[in-house]
Amino acid sequence: FNHNRFSLPIYVFHLLDINNFANKINFxxxxxxxxxxxxxxxxxxxxxxRFQIARSSLKCILSKFLKCxxxxxxxxxxxxxxxxxxxQNIRLDFNLSHSQYACLFGVSFDFLIGVDIEYRTRQIxxxxxxxxxxxxxxxxxxxxLPLDLVPENFYKIWTGKxxxxx
Numbered sequence: 001f002n003h004n005r006f007s008l009p010i011y012v013f014h015l016l017d018i019n020n021f022a023n024k025i026n027f028x029x030x031x032x033x034x035x036x037x038x039x040x041x042x043x044x045x046x047x048x049x050r051f052q053i054a055r056s057s058l059k060c061i062l063s064k065f066l067k068c069x070x071x072x073x074x075x076x077x078x079x080x081x082x083x084x085x086x087x088q089n090i091r092l093d094f095n096l097s098h099s100q101y102a103c104l105f106g107v108s109f110d111f112l113i114g115v116d117i118e119y120r121t122r123q124i125x126x127x128x129x130x131x132x133x134x135x136x137x138x139x140x141x142x143x144x145l146p147l148d149l150v151p152e153n154f155y156k157i158w159t160g161k162x163x164x165x166x
Contacts, residue, residue, distance in 0.1 A: 027052035030059050030070040054103045058083075058096055061105055065092055097162075116162035118155055126154040133161075 027049075028036050035055055042048035059070035066073065066088070075083040085092060093108045100119035107113070127150065130139050138157050142150055 027056040030056040032071075032074065050098060050103075054096060054098050057103060058094070058105055061107065062092070062094060065107065066090075114162070114164055116159040118159055118162075120151065120155060126150050130154060130157075133158075 028039070031039070031052065039048045039051050039055075042051060056070065059073045062073055062085070063070040066085075073085070076086045078084055082095070085094075091110050093111065093113050095106050095113050095115045097104045097115050097117045099117050102117055102119070104115050104117040106115040127139075127142060130142050134142070134157060142153060142157075145153060
């Protein structure tokens with residue numbers, strides 16, 4: 001497994017057939033007792049599978065960098081909920097985001113990283129939402145666009161902000 005300290009590995013998983021996918025793999029084998037208990041607390045089975053897939057996939061990805069078995073990886077949570085690896089001898093930062101049927105993972109050496117992914121299915125009123133959360137220059141930019149280009153550019157700004165905060 002080769003990597004460059006100045007490149008940022010990004011992994012995207014599409015989970016379109018989540019029920020079929022989840023039934024074929026025992027994701028709980030990579031998770032701690034606490035993680036499995038958390039997974040079992042989900043009311044909907046699909047949500048439980050998404051959590052198991054995301055957490056197990058993250059552990060498998062990180063295990064390649066840490067050169068250990070995924071089950072040995074233990075996470076702690078920062079004050080705002082971001083996961084981190086305690087007591088590591090290398091500076092490895094990571095972030096994950098999931099939305100509907102996709103998971104996005106980012107891994108970085110020596111630099112903090114945040115990622116965000118948003119599922120776009122419903123029509124929302126983009127400009128009023130932008131006026132509430134975006135800077136004036138971002139709002140002006142969106143208002144200058146033809147209406148058909150507003151949604152794509154809204155999400156570019158939104159996910160950039162979310163990733164930065166993470």
